[in-house]
Amino acid sequence: MTILHISQPVDGGVARVVVDLARGQREAGCRVLVACPQGGRLAAEAAAAGALVLDWPAGRSPGPATPAEVWRLRRIVRAAAPDVLHLHSAKAGLAGRLAVRGAVPTVFQPHAWSFAAVEGPLAAATLRWERFAARWARTVLCVSEQERADGEAAGIAADWRVIPNGVDVRHYAPVDAAARRAARMSLGLELDVPLAVCVGRLCRQKGQDVLLAAWPAVAERLPAARLALVGGGPDATDLAARVRELPDPARVRLAGDVTDPRPWLAAADLVVLPSRWEGMALAPLEAMAMGRPVLLSDVPGARECLPPGRREGALVPPENPAELARLMADALADSIECDRLGAVAREHVVERHDVSGVVEQVNALYRTILRPVLGGPRRVGRIARVPGRL
Incomplete structure (x- = not known):
């Protein structure tokens, strides 16, 4: 054929x-x-x-x-x-x-x-x-x-x-606490702070502007928390300007486009993708394959990629910075629960999305x-x- x-x-x-x-x-x-x-x-x-x-x-x-x-x-x-x-x-x-x-x-x-x-x-x-x-x-x-x-x-x-x-569940393999610390060291990140990561093309579809609008409320509740935006795209300049306008821009890192997102996924406590529309995004599947919990906009494909019964606290209405901030802060405040949800997510992806x-x-x-x-x-x-x- x-x-x-x-x-x-x-x-x-x-x-x-x-x-x-x-x-x-x-x-x-x-x-x-x-x-x-x-x-x-x-x-x-x-x-x-x-x-x-x-x-x-x-x-x-x-x-x-x-x-x-x-x-x-x-x-x-x-x-x-x-x-x-x-x-x-x-x-x-x-x-x-x-x-x-x-x-x-x-x-x-x-x-x-x-x-x-x-x-x-x-x-x-x-x-x-x-x-x-x-x-x-x-x-x-x-x-x-x-x-x-x-x-x-x-x-x-x-x-x-x-x-x-x-996704290739062998390529996106789960990581333990030691591997997460090693990933953070290689990326120049603090070892013990709550870290949210967004992997995706920097464009209106992926909603990084909504994430930045939500971030001040997260940072107010969790002063040690950090955010990383991983990817390149047409909105890179505008998003960089938005970061500079934040109360503490040093807490947000624009990582740019990367060949391999796995170190960033390994380093994350939580992976966030506040898309405005999707079919079924790959970044959340990659994150879950590596044992990381996700927080997604409730757009097409999002509910269906999550483990059944694990959607509460993992979905947020599109373009709702206040609710996004609340759920992000709740997740980042409990690293043990993040690890538990990540393990469940890995099992689900292996079973349904290999x-x-x-x-x-x-x-x-x-x-x-x-x-x-x-x-x-x-x-x-x-x-x-x-x-x-x-």
Whole structure:
């Protein structure tokens, strides 16, 4: 089976999902190609996972260059002759469905709905597109039941499948107290202070501005507490300015983008992600795999990634700094309870969110939608022939 993944963005959780799928599918004996823009981490990490990486220059948002991006993608698909096309996130979903229009069995994975990220006329136009373009996907793959329910409620008619996100539970291994102290020493952090860590792209979606609005109340209640924001992104400058305006900016550390978040997760007492929208964020799963408790906005995917019966005190309404501050302070004040909840979280992720199981489910989905096709000659629908070979 030949699988062509198309992705824009090239960083963050979407890129990690693509790399994990590519690695697992290569190990299963599939021919795997990844088309994406250069820059970011996706191209290099997908190549290291064994995928053939194809350059697809494309911006993150639709614009005047979109027709040319669609044309380039059409050429890529024609040359690759994939059995299945897997489109990741809104921009790849736009360009890929326009380029192929159902001529190749297509899986569209939104990784959070695009119409949830915008407002006004743009949101309405985006929703109209998703309703129309669903006809060009054999399956719409969601990472949470809530994401699927939101799509259905918005009037999108599709063959829906839900496969929750997963993480490599061997790579994100649990840490003990000694390992946590070692991680703090390596990062230049105090050894015994309460530490909250937020890992995520610095952007409106992830809600770091809400976290900073909540932080003064946490610091007032727990003067020794510290906060670290780990990640890079378009809001880095604005968030740095917000930190400087805090009563005690030295308590907050902007760590920037990091290649490996594990030392920060190991160092944390609590991992916080106050997102405004998600499909199912990877950072909380990674944190829980390492035995750390999480505090999340109650957005799609959040409830479903938490251990059953452990949602009280782990979920906060989106954009509610006062409640976020209260729950953060409650958690950071009890390190023993943090350790206990972290151990429960680790067991849950191993059982429900091991990435090896996710890869198996996605491959089974491909076989289901390809069953009528793979018995005959391999072809690429009615896409017009274009020059060029891989």
